[in-house]
Amino acid sequence: MPERVFNFSAGPAVMPLPVLEEAQRDLLALPGVGSSVMELSHRGKPYMAIHADAKTRLVSLLNIPDTHDVLFLQGGSRLQFSMIPINLLKGTDKTADYILTGSWGKKALEEAVKEGKTNVAWDGKPTNYNCLPKQADLKLTPDAAYVHMTSNETIQGVQFQAEPEVGNVPLVSDLSSDFMSRPVDVSKYGLIYACAQKNAGPAGVTVVIIRKDLMEQASSDLPGYLVYRNHAENDSMWNTPPTFGIYLLGLVCKWLQEDMGGLEKIQKQNEAKAKLLYDAIDQSNGFYIGHALPEDRSMMNVTFKLGDEESEKRFLAEANEVGLTQLGGHRSVGGVRASIYNAMPVEGVEKLRDFMLKFKK
Amino acid sequence: MPERVFNFSAGPAVMPLPVLEEAQRDLLALPGVGSSVMELSHRGKPYMAIHADAKTRLVSLLNIPDTHDVLFLQGGSRLQFSMIPINLLKGTDKTADYILTGSWGKKALEEAVKEGKTNVAWDGKPTNYNCLPKQADLKLTPDAAYVHMTSNETIQGVQFQAEPEVGNVPLVSDLSSDFMSRPVDVSKYGLIYACAQKNAGPAGVTVVIIRKDLMEQASSDLPGYLVYRNHAENDSMWNTPPTFGIYLLGLVCKWLQEDMGGLEKIQKQNEAKAKLLYDAIDQSNGFYIGHALPEDRSMMNVTFKLGDEESEKRFLAEANEVGLTQLGGHRSVGGVRASIYNAMPVEGVEKLRDFMLKFKK
Ligand SMILES: Cc1ncc(COP(=O)(O)O)c(C=O)c1O
Ligand SMILES: Cc1ncc(COP(=O)(O)O)c(C=O)c1O
Ligand SMILES: [Mg+2]
Ligand SMILES: [Mg+2]
Ligand SMILES: [Mg+2]
Ligand SMILES: [Mg+2]
Structure with missing residues (x-):
């Protein structure tokens, strides 16, 4: 084995060694197929099986209920910062609540203000984002379009231990940097998203787990790529998905299931x-x-x-x-x-x- | 070597064997670095060198003049179908001309009509998209925002041999399926784009080559990811780029330069x-x-x-x-x-x- 260091990068980040080893072994030709995974048409059987397997493993690991869809997207979490308000806020007269616990939540808000009314439900700035709000600190809007939180602030190093109480309002959470690091009760969320490059795979794939009813309202006049519904209706193949990244994400899930328990x-x-x-x-x-x-x-x-x-x-x-x-x-x-x-x-x-x-x- | 087939997929498609071999060799640890390329922070020196190398090779291969910027984006060519009119048409009272020579041009137009005024300059439908227009067939709009063409229609198999004459109007071309298959005079174009998964690398990276002055007009109120200027000002690191795909794209360029001449x-x-x-x-x-x-x-x-x-x-x-x-x-x-x-x-x-x-x- 070549000499590997211990790499503490915040993302793109260290990958499980068995995942890299399997990817390396099959890089020139997937057994029984004769092409590299990255050379396979996304419409062909061998890749479709890989795609379905990655999704099935995610559903099983996170216990994702039938009420929610799993999407594999491109554009990173920062494109989600826009897609969320574009799909859930734009064109309504509702307000979206943002809980700001660090740099990423602030950047998410920056995109949301372009799309509709927003409210800062809490801002950790006075103490330099070194802590999280208590329930009583949150200034939530009744009947908000959604409440956005950042499960783990990658830069400041603060992480929610439990979901805030938001009643019937959809809870939206950026899990980019703690996705699959612990169980999560998906049924509590309207939408969860995570770019893969920290805990789930290489840069270039972003997982979105979204409650199906939340996809209905977006206007069909929006740019096609930005509409969650398009991706859901086409099993994340509205256009060519980042196939090799999804394959690696599937291997990471397999590692979590089979090697890590x-x-x-x-x-x-x-x-x-x-x-x-x-x-x-x-x-x-x-x-x-x-x-x-x-x-x-x-x-x-x-x-x-x-x-x-x-x-x-x-x-x-x-x-x-x-x-x-x-x-x-x-x-x-x-x-x-x-x-x-x-x-x-x-x-x-x-x-x-x-x-x-x-x-x- | 494992048994490889001859894979005629339209994309994701066959990759050069020496590229796959180098990627395989270094998959666990890049020599002198000790981590896989896909584990490297995009802000660290080793990845930054890979990123710069890919860009330099592209610039050299395609002879890209100083007037143009090279961007590595996510979202595929279909996100470009939206980004192009959003950056170059939306908010103006100009018209964008579309030359329809097959399925992809039609899909590009579908997105453009959402963003502003469009004109079909030619449509190959009457003969089932089996041919290309002659210059005299084109109904171009004087002072159009741009003229869009599809250099090679992947589905129908028709390919332009030369650029149409468009005067001072920026020419925009979808080179997804013939990028780097032949020299191209970039100075003739306002914008060239190509998803990598046919001729340039794996799915998940899209190359955009854009004339710098065309990036100025887009409103800052647009979703951040959709603004070309953001990516250009941050050397395609406005957010985490698809690092492994860009690395492979660089290896493909090296293969074209060093092995293929x-x-x-x-x-x-x-x-x-x-x-x-x-x-x-x-x-x-x-x-x-x-x-x-x-x-x-x-x-x-x-x-x-x-x-x-x-x-x-x-x-x-x-x-x-x-x-x-x-x-x-x-x-x-x-x-x-x-x-x-x-x-x-x-x-x-x-x-x-x-x-x-x-x-x-
Ligand atoms: C919590 C969090 N949100 C969002 C992002 C942005 O992700 P991307 O760079 O893929 O857009 C990151 C990391 O980069 C992150 O750590
Ligand atoms: C010419 C052309 N344009 C656009 C696309 C769409 O690219 P993507 O699936 O990456 O969005 C393709 C192929 O898929 C293509 O061949
Ligand atoms: Mg990503
Ligand atoms: Mg970070
Ligand atoms: Mg792409
Ligand atoms: Mg095709």
């Missing part, structure tokens, strides 16, 4: 991994300064700073030298960010924890 | 490949019935029928058995379609030609 199990492992790093931070006597308040900490993106920029630079450089890579915080906030998605082995987190202890000395 | 050379090979099949059709005494008029035939998609559906079915089944796969015509027109893109070896076309001669007996 499902989402309850991976959640336990994710909690244990995160605890290793948060303990190192909490027991460092202020050498490492965590960004998020303890109760709102992310299991996926562990964000912290060192006392001064000089040590931070040294930390990142020395970590890189020992094969702990891509640990720099997002360019908008700096500091250190360890993204420890599903595919980051416990061993990698232990190595980082050991490095943190040693560096502190 | 550039676009003039590949054009000669493509012409020779197409001639093998068209000669077999023309010399079959009507056993094989070509769809396109000889002077408008596509070098990329050779479309023909057999006298009756029964023989056609047998033709496709027997071809499949000898490793000549995915030869069925598009589900909207039926018949046989041999897509012989750059990456289809001469050997594969010869084998198909031999099969055609034998089957006829």
Whole structure:
């Protein structure tokens, strides 16, 4: 096996090794087919089976009820920032509520204001997005078009532990950076979306799970690609889907089911991994300064700073030298960010924890 | 090497073997980096170098002048059907002219009518899209927003040999299925676009080459992903690009440059490949019935029928058995379609030609 580092990138991010190995083995020719998966027509039987398998595995892993459709789209989560209000808000006189817990929620709102009326139900800015709202803090609009939240803020490292109460209003959640990291009760949501490049596959596929009745209202005069209904009616083949990415997403689901034992199990492992790093931070006597308040900490993106920029630079450089890579915080906030998605082995987190202890000395 | 068939799919389509081999070799860990290309942050140096290399190679291969920008987008060519009128027509009182030479041009028009005034400059429907217009046939609008054409109609198999004369009006062309199959004078175009999954890489990347001044007019109130300017200003990293697809596209460009000797050379090979099949059709005494008029035939998609559906079915089944796969015509027109893109070896076309001669007996 070639030498692999432990890669803490926030996304595109580390993939499960068995997934890469299977993809590598079959890259020139899928057994029994004689072409690479990426060379197959999306309308032909071999790819259609791969497409259906990826979807079936997702439905099973997340226990997706019949009320919801699964779509594989392009354009990333940022295209979803527009598609959501275009499909659910535009042309109504309703208001969409946005809960702002970090950078991604703010960017989602930026697109929504172009499409209709919006309301900021809560904004974590006063404390620099280091915590989440309590239910009583939320200023929700009665009969809103939807409430938008960001399940896990990848840049700040804060993650919801439970859904806010929104009554009958559809709840819409950006799960880009904690998708399939733990079970989720899909029936509570009107729409869930996640770009694949953190927990589910390579960049270039975005999963949308949408309650079927929410697809009805969008006008047919909208750009065809932007209408969820078009994708749902054509099983995500309204146009050519990103076939190789969907194949890899299916392999990631298979890995979660067969090697990792499902989402309850991976959640336990994710909690244990995160605890290793948060303990190192909490027991460092202020050498490492965590960004998020303890109760709102992310299991996926562990964000912290060192006392001064000089040590931070040294930390990142020395970590890189020992094969702990891509640990720099997002360019908008700096500091250190360890993204420890599903595919980051416990061993990698232990190595980082050991490095943190040693560096502190 | 695993057994590979000759795959005549119209897209996603056959990839150059050396590209697949290099991708396979490095799939677990890019040498000197220690992660798979698909695991790399798009903001980190190793991926940024890959991104820049793909772009540089494209610019060099197509001789793209400084007046134009190269963008790597998601959403396929069908999202371009909307983005083009949204960026170049919407909000003006101009008209966009559409030259309809087949199924894809019609679908492009369907999206444009949603965004502004359009005019059908020519429609090949009366002869079932088997030919192209002469210059005198075109009913162009003076001072149009742009003229849209489809360089190669993938389904019908008709391909322009030269650009229509459009004066000072920007010419916009869908090169999805003949991109990089021959040199193109980019300076003649306002915008060129091509989804990668035929001649340039896997599904999930779409190349847009756009004259810089045409990006200025789009309103900032449009959905962010749909504004070309956003992508241009951020070197196609306004959001996470489809990194692995762009990497493969770069490898395809390298193969064209280093193994195939550039676009003039590949054009000669493509012409020779197409001639093998068209000669077999023309010399079959009507056993094989070509769809396109000889002077408008596509070098990329050779479309023909057999006298009756029964023989056609047998033709496709027997071809499949000898490793000549995915030869069925598009589900909207039926018949046989041999897509012989750059990456289809001469050997594969010869084998198909031999099969055609034998089957006829
Ligand atoms: C929570 C969250 N939302 C949205 C995005 C944007 O995704 P994309 O770059 O695929 O548009 C990201 C990451 O990039 C993210 O972490
Ligand atoms: C000429 C042409 N234009 C547009 C498309 C649509 O591309 P996509 O499916 O990527 O949207 C295709 C093929 O699928 C095509 O052949
Ligand atoms: Mg994506
Ligand atoms: Mg991020
Ligand atoms: Mg595409
Ligand atoms: Mg086609």
